[in-house]
Amino acid sequence: MSAYRFLVNGAPAQVDVPGMRRLLDVLRDDLGLTGTKEGCGEGECGACSVLLDGQVVDACLVPVCQVEGRIVRTVEGLSLAARERGSLDTLQEAFLEHGAAQCGICTPGMLMAARAYLDAGGGPDDESIREAIAGNLCRCTGYTKIVDAIVAVATPLE
Amino acid sequence: MPTRAFTSGVQTVERALVVDPGQRVPGRAAGFPLRREGPAKLTGAAKYTDDLVFPGAWHGITIRSTEAHAKLVAIELDPDVDWSKVVVATAADIPGDNVVASIKDDQPVLVPVGGVIRHHAEPVALLAAPDKETLRRLKGRIRLVTEPLPPVFDPEQSDHVFAKYEVTTGDLALGFAGADLIVEGTYRVGHQEQLYIENNAMIAVPGDDGGIVIHGSLQCPYYVHKALKRALRLTHVQARVIAEETGGGFGGKEEYPSMIALHASLLALKAKRPVRMIYERHEDISATTKRHPAIVRHRSGVTKDGVLVAQDVEVIMDGGAYCTLSPVVLSRGLLHAGGPYRCPNVRLRACATRTNTPPNGAFRGFGAPQTEFAAEMQLNRIAERLEMSPAELRRRNVYRLNDTTPTGQVLRESVAAEEVLEQALGASHFERIRERTARESAERGGSGTIPPGPLRSGDRRVANGIGLALGWHGAGFTGSGEVYIGSIASVELTADGRIRVLTANTEMGQGTKTVFPQMVAAELGVPSDWVEYAPQDTAEVPDSGPTVASRTVMVVGGLVIRAARRLKAAVEERNPGVPFHEAFRDDAKANGATRIDQKFEAYPGVVFDDATYVGDAYPAYGWAAAVASVEVDLDTAEVTVRDVIAVDDVGKVIHPVLCEGQVEGGTLQAVGYATLEEMKVRDGRYLNDRLATYLIPTAMDAPHIRTILVEAPFSGAPHGAKGVGELPMDVAAPAVIAAIHDATGVWIHDLPATPERILAAMHGDRGAPAA
Ligand code: FES
Ligand code: FES
Numbered sequence: 001m002s003a004y005r006f007l008v009n010g011a012p013a014q015v016d017v018p019g020m021r022r023l024l025d026v027l028r029d030d031l032g033l034t035g036t037k038e039g040c041g042e043g044e045c046g047a048c049s050v051l052l053d054g055q056v057v058d059a060c061l062v063p064v065c066q067v068e069g070r071i072v073r074t075v076e077g078l079s080l081a082a083r084e085r086g087s088l089d090t091l092q093e094a095f096l097e098h099g100a101a102q103c104g105i106c107t108p109g110m111l112m113a114a115r116a117y118l119d120a121g122g123g124p125d126d127e128s129i130r131e132a133i134a135g136n137l138c139r140c141t142g143y144t145k146i147v148d149a150i151v152a153v154a155t156p157l158e
Numbered sequence: 159m160p161t162r163a164f165t166s167g168v169q170t171v172e173r174a175l176v177v178d179p180g181q182r183v184p185g186r187a188a189g190f191p192l193r194r195e196g197p198a199k200l201t202g203a204a205k206y207t208d209d210l211v212f213p214g215a216w217h218g219i220t221i222r223s224t225e226a227h228a229k230l231v232a233i234e235l236d237p238d239v240d241w242s243k244v245v246v247a248t249a250a251d252i253p254g255d256n257v258v259a260s261i262k263d264d265q266p267v268l269v270p271v272g273g274v275i276r277h278h279a280e281p282v283a284l285l286a287a288p289d290k291e292t293l294r295r296l297k298g299r300i301r302l303v304t305e306p307l308p309p310v311f312d313p314e315q316s317d318h319v320f321a322k323y324e325v326t327t328g329d330l331a332l333g334f335a336g337a338d339l340i341v342e343g344t345y346r347v348g349h350q351e352q353l354y355i356e357n358n359a360m361i362a363v364p365g366d367d368g369g370i371v372i373h374g375s376l377q378c379p380y381y382v383h384k385a386l387k388r389a390l391r392l393t394h395v396q397a398r399v400i401a402e403e404t405g406g407g408f409g410g411k412e413e414y415p416s417m418i419a420l421h422a423s424l425l426a427l428k429a430k431r432p433v434r435m436i437y438e439r440h441e442d443i444s445a446t447t448k449r450h451p452a453i454v455r456h457r458s459g460v461t462k463d464g465v466l467v468a469q470d471v472e473v474i475m476d477g478g479a480y481c482t483l484s485p486v487v488l489s490r491g492l493l494h495a496g497g498p499y500r501c502p503n504v505r506l507r508a509c510a511t512r513t514n515t516p517p518n519g520a521f522r523g524f525g526a527p528q529t530e531f532a533a534e535m536q537l538n539r540i541a542e543r544l545e546m547s548p549a550e551l552r553r554r555n556v557y558r559l560n561d562t563t564p565t566g567q568v569l570r571e572s573v574a575a576e577e578v579l580e581q582a583l584g585a586s587h588f589e590r591i592r593e594r595t596a597r598e599s600a601e602r603g604g605s606g607t608i609p610p611g612p613l614r615s616g617d618r619r620v621a622n623g624i625g626l627a628l629g630w631h632g633a634g635f636t637g638s639g640e641v642y643i644g645s646i647a648s649v650e651l652t653a654d655g656r657i658r659v660l661t662a663n664t665e666m667g668q669g670t671k672t673v674f675p676q677m678v679a680a681e682l683g684v685p686s687d688w689v690e691y692a693p694q695d696t697a698e699v700p701d702s703g704p705t706v707a708s709r710t711v712m713v714v715g716g717l718v719i720r721a722a723r724r725l726k727a728a729v730e731e732r733n734p735g736v737p738f739h740e741a742f743r744d745d746a747k748a749n750g751a752t753r754i755d756q757k758f759e760a761y762p763g764v765v766f767d768d769a770t771y772v773g774d775a776y777p778a779y780g781w782a783a784a785v786a787s788v789e790v791d792l793d794t795a796e797v798t799v800r801d802v803i804a805v806d807d808v809g810k811v812i813h814p815v816l817c818e819g820q821v822e823g824g825t826l827q828a829v830g831y832a833t834l835e836e837m838k839v840r841d842g843r844y845l846n847d848r849l850a851t852y853l854i855p856t857a858m859d860a861p862h863i864r865t866i867l868v869e870a871p872f873s874g875a876p877h878g879a880k881g882v883g884e885l886p887m888d889v890a891a892p893a894v895i896a897a898i899h900d901a902t903g904v905w906i907h908d909l910p911a912t913p914e915r916i917l918a919a920m921h922g923d924r925g926a927p928a929a
Binding site for chain 2: 028032033034035036037038039040041042044045047074075076078079088092095096097098099101102103104105106107108111126129130131133134135136137138139140141142143144145146147
């Protein structure tokens with residue numbers, strides 16, 4: 001056991017756990033951030049996607065020792081600013097409007113992958129968006145409305 | 159919304175489905191409520207079962223057989239372990255009947271010592287401990303002593319029949335005698351995994367009254383409730399089931415949750431504390447139910463003009479080790495086996511047998527995708543033999559108003575088969591593209607088909623193809639199912655002036671929580687968000703039947719609308735001249751709560767004899783057509799499904815965004831079924847029981863799906879809706895296989911059409927073009 005310190009959604013976090021404990025368990029069980037989901041535990045579904053220093057990672061594959069001193073962002077931190085106003089950010093809003101979340105279990109991971117894509121300057125073209133979310137499985141939507149929602153956000157407003 | 163009226167009064171609703179680049183569409187859902195629980199799902203606030211915290215809860219796991227068929231002689235606990243620190247439960251701990259209540263009472267909760275293990279993932283014992291580490295350590299210290307028995311894996315070799323049906327009409331021999339062409343075919347489909355992204359999850363909390371409260375990921379609270387009462391010998395109130403946010407079901411959480419809830423409860427009762435039973439993906443795939451594998455044999459007679467005159471179909475389904483829902487899955491499969499086509503002389507036979515593989519169960523479509531795949535393959539192969547366009551062959555046979563089905567059902571209304579067909583053909587430019595692909599393949603192969611190797615390379619490596627399929631889906635339960643279960647749904651005006659909808663129908667992504675309040679609000683003339691949807695808690699809501707068979711909006715939605723109408727009438731009667739929306743708050747203050755319970759009543763004129771299989775098998779049918787376009791790499795036989803146009807008649811579109819979402823999701827599951835999803839089984843065990851090895855389509859594998867919704871309302875439901883969930887699942891797979899044939903010249907008779915199968919067929923091993 002040792003202490004690991006990192007930033008989660010802008011706030012400092014410290015946990016005393018074995019270094020090989022999965023970031024997913026640290027987030028869900030130790031920090032109570034259950035927005036990040038587990039679908040397979042082996043890096044195949046992307047339900048556990050979070051941003052680590054802005055990059056999408058599968059939290060089920062990352063041991064907490066690798067997170068020391070780094071910046072973690074989860075679905076709960078996606079709309080911190082917007083949430084203070086009691087609303088969703090533009091990406092969440094687009095998902096809601098387009099019907100991109102059905103059962104919602106893939107949604108937090110999908111949002112994080114989409115966020116990373118948009119933050120990296122990704123545009124509204126279909127192929128690139130599909131590539132960006134290819135690591136995130138959704139069994140409900142057929143992906144159509146997810147892609148539509150991301151296109152809507154990636155399209156510059158005139 | 160642009161609406162086009164057909165001569166038959168059928169409405170087509172089409173809207174912009176592709177986001178126009180450069181144009182933000184904030185009003186996409188304009189006029190319709192946004193998904194009710196959407197914000198919670200989008201911020202991570204929504205609580206799925208595994209997100210719930212119960213202080214002091216232990217974790218539970220299942221000890222399963224590793225043999226397909228054996229006698230259980232003993233369960234041995236390693237004497238070196240101190241078992242007092244944990245809880246072990248076996249069949250001996252079951253207070254009531256050792257059965258998971260379903261259609262037949264053949265499946266035990268846990269195999270008792272002296273009993274028979276019937277599949278390799280069969281639950282035998284349960285173990286709970288304060289932490290997962292202990293579970294991992296002790297799991298292997300429980301040993302099962304068994305005596306092997308001979309297993310059966312081939313459903314055609316099994317002598318144990320779960321269900322058997324036959325439907326005949328006309329004179330088959332006479333029909334074949336009058337045929338100019340007889341075409342035969344055998345088609346096979348394997349297991350398909352539902353693969354909801356949230357694994358099965360159940361938490362059991364013991365109550366002070368000796369009862370149990372279940373929090374779980376499930377489709378049918380009252381199925382679990384019934385199972386708890388039976389096996390744990392609980393009263394109606396001692397058993398309480400709460401459906402938490404559910405991360406997908408697709409049929410996979412219809413009946414297996416009863417088993418898991420019982421397991422968690424047995425441990426919780428013995429440990430006297432909450433027990434969490436959260437499956438990992440590997441366990442979920444290896445142990446829980448799948449779509450039934452099927453073998454379907456067709457013999458069809460047609461005239462040279464392409465008129466179907468005889469159909470002889472035999473369906474064999476592999477039920478797995480226990481009956482579960484096999485009789486009803488088989489029944490639906492049988493009733494859809496002829497496809498949506500008129501034929502005077504028909505014999506449909508179906509049988510489901512027992513094998514030593516994990517039980518198969520419900521999966522979107524419920525038997526129909528298997529048999530409709532075969533029916534459409536057969537139609538497409540007949541078209542090829544007649545050198546007739548597959549569209550034209552369908553035009554000549556498709557059901558029209560007042561046609562009669564093989565069960566003797568006269569299709570008196572709501573028949574939109576032609577409309578969906580023509581819409582799909584038009585929107586896809588089917589004939590024009592087919593001419594082009596035919597030209598391309600003629601240029602490639604000289605003869606219109608690919609000659610056996612050497613395969614093309616370079617520029618001409620990729621072949622394009624387009625394919626068509628048509629389907630139907632009986633709306634709601636088969637036969638007298640609805641009358642038998644007699645659902646109740648309620649709408650309540652509470653004493654404090656709130657409006658609530660009470661049903662047991664769960665939200666697992668389809669939109670129940672959004673559309674029920676929407677429909678009630680529309681009846682009452684109030685905004686949607688004034689109407690609450692009560693939690694799916696058996697202590698609160700009536701039994702409105704299971705959330706299956708695309709029945710939620712059609713059947714339960716109908717009850718909810720009728721209840722709302724009665725509530726409105728009651729309030730307005732007490733407040734003459736004041737409309738409901740102005741009257742209800744004061745009315746509640748003055749008169750207290752008003753609750754309307756609406757019970758299902760048989761649809762007028764719908765009669766079915768379950769014993770003879772004669773009559774109206776379904777109150778109405780939904781109709782669907784799909785056109786798929788594919789690219790096939792002729793060197794590697796890799797298939798890319800480019801586009802699917804899905805046209806679905808749902809009776810009435812309640813919420814266009816959610817409705818399209820159902821079509822898109824169902825279509826992709828069918829594309830996966832056609833191309834990718836294959837459960838490899840050896841000695842009754844699934845070999846690829848992980849997400850790394852059982853593949854489902856990613857965003858890059860997914861085609862562009864364009865949905866066109868058609869409305870041919872059903873008069874028996876107050877809103878006209880016929881359900882949407884399963885319909886798209888029936889048609890996309892055969893459309894993709896037809897497109898692969900169009901590209902390559904070979905028919906793939908067995909799903910999925912993997913590159914190996916396509917290459918083998920191109921080399922003439924199986925499924926060569928019909929001679
Ligand atoms: S849970 Fe991490 S990728 Fe599936
Ligand atoms: S919305 Fe259910 S898995 Fe994506």
